[in-house]
Amino acid sequence: QWQLVESGGGLVQPGGSLRLSCAASGFTFSSSVMTWVRQAPGKGLEWVSDINSGGGMTWYADSVKGRSTISRDNAKNTLYLQMNSLKPEDTAVYYCAKKLEGFYSGSYYFEVYDYWGQGTQVTVSS
Secondary structure: OOEEEEEOOEEEOOOOOEEEEEEEEOOOHHHOOEEEEEEOOOOOEEEEEEEOOOOOOEEEOOOOOOOEEEEEEOOOOEEEEEEOOOOHHHOEEEEEEEEEEEEEEOOEEEEEEEEEOOOEEEEEOO
16 A cells, blocks of 8 residues: 655744655655645645756756755655745645656646655744
C-alpha cells in the first residue's frame, strides 16, 4: 500500500524559512519523479517543483524560483522542499505527489500524478 506523508508546515513570518518533508513508502521511490504542488485558500492547484528520480534535475515555478530548493534522499525515501524568503502569497496547503506522466496539449504542459499525500499547511503571516 503506497503512502506519502508530508510534514514540516506551520506558521512563519514573512521572510522566514521552512523545510517540508514527504516520507514515501509502498512504491519504488528511487525510480519516481516527484513533485510538490500547492493550493492556496480559495484557489486551484499550483505546480511548485519537480525533481527527477536521481535528484540531479529540478524544475521550479517562477513564483518560487530562487527562493525554494527541492531535493530528495532516496536512501531515506524522502522528498524535501526548502523554502526561504517566504511571502504571504506562499500561504497554501503543500502536497507531494508522484508524477505519472507529463504531456503537452497545444502550448500547455500538463502533469498527471498517481499518488498524493494528505498535505501540510504553510501559513506566512506576521
